[in-house]
Amino acid sequence: xxxxxxxxxxxxxxxxxxxxxxxxxxxxxxxxxxxxxxxxxxxxxxxxxxxxxxxxxxxxxxxxxxxxxxxxxxxxxxxxxxxxxxxxxxxxxxxxxxxxxxxxxxxxxxxxxxxxxxxxxxxxxxxxxxxxxxxxxxxxxxxxxxxxxxxxxxxxxxxxxxxxxxxxxx
Ligand SMILES: CC(C)(COP(=O)(O)OP(=O)(O)OC[C@H]1O[C@@H](n2cnc3c(N)ncnc32)[C@H](O)[C@@H]1OP(=O)(O)O)[C@@H](O)C(=O)NCCC(=O)NCCS
Numbered sequence: 001x002x003x004x005x006x007x008x009x010x011x012x013x014x015x016x017x018x019x020x021x022x023x024x025x026x027x028x029x030x031x032x033x034x035x036x037x038x039x040x041x042x043x044x045x046x047x048x049x050x051x052x053x054x055x056x057x058x059x060x061x062x063x064x065x066x067x068x069x070x071x072x073x074x075x076x077x078x079x080x081x082x083x084x085x086x087x088x089x090x091x092x093x094x095x096x097x098x099x100x101x102x103x104x105x106x107x108x109x110x111x112x113x114x115x116x117x118x119x120x121x122x123x124x125x126x127x128x129x130x131x132x133x134x135x136x137x138x139x140x141x142x143x144x145x146x147x148x149x150x151x152x153x154x155x156x157x158x159x160x161x162x163x164x165x166x167x168x169x170x
Contacts, residue, residue: 003129006078009048013040014074017067028067033075033093034058037109040077041089045113048079048087049125056086057112059149065095065106072096074103077111080135081142085122086114088142112149 013036021032038055045053067073073095080090093107115125130139144163150156151164158164 001124001126003127004048004079004082005129005131006080006135007131009044010076010078011040011043011047012074012076014072017069017071017073019069022069025066026069028069028071028073030063033063033067033073033107034061034109036073036075037061037077037091037093038111040075041091041111041113044077044079044089045087045115048082048128049115051115051123051125052117053087053113053115054120055111056114057149057153059088059110059112059145061107061109063107065104067093067095067106072098073106079128080110080130080138081146082125082128083146084124085116086112086146087125087128088112088138088145090138110145112146 017028021029023029042053075091075093077089077091079087081088089111091109092105094103095106096103115123117123130136147156147161147163151158151161
């Protein structure tokens, strides 16, 4: 299978924060942001694999900045590494300043999706070829995150997590 670049899967969703999507502080409800990120990541995973994709794991979410009611929020997702059937998706969340139009980073997240056939069985996907410096960095760290996710899910023995062990031996 031919390698694809992250730009081939990059997916951008822009939407407003409406009153029904906020918490009592009038900021975007965390679950609503998770759903928007899941949707963008799912489209990115589908664009990379051209298969049915399912969310296997939410590896990391950082709600660094509250997003107020009425904000214009952009969720940007792209595949950061492809393994055999699973893909790591990196998601950046931006908020647009009303007056200047300048975007600032509000949150980020990392999801894992798996490509499956009609019976739900994992299938092989194309490899990913990073192009920019940040894509290279995200690609390089993805194996470590995959191993951590598998260890936490009880699907890998800690002793087999070579990338994690290397972290502590440095
Ligand atoms: C995701 C799913 C297909 C994995 O099935 P499985 O039987 O564990 O399959 P495998 O063990 O062959 O794993 C498939 C791939 O997923 C990866 N994977 C599975 N669980 C993972 C986890 N928690 N974190 C990271 N990767 C994971 C495996 O490492 C493997 O990757 P690779 O093929 O790229 O090496 C299956 O668990 C599933 O269908 N889950 C439900 C998905 C769903 O409904 N999501 C929506 C939530 S409501």
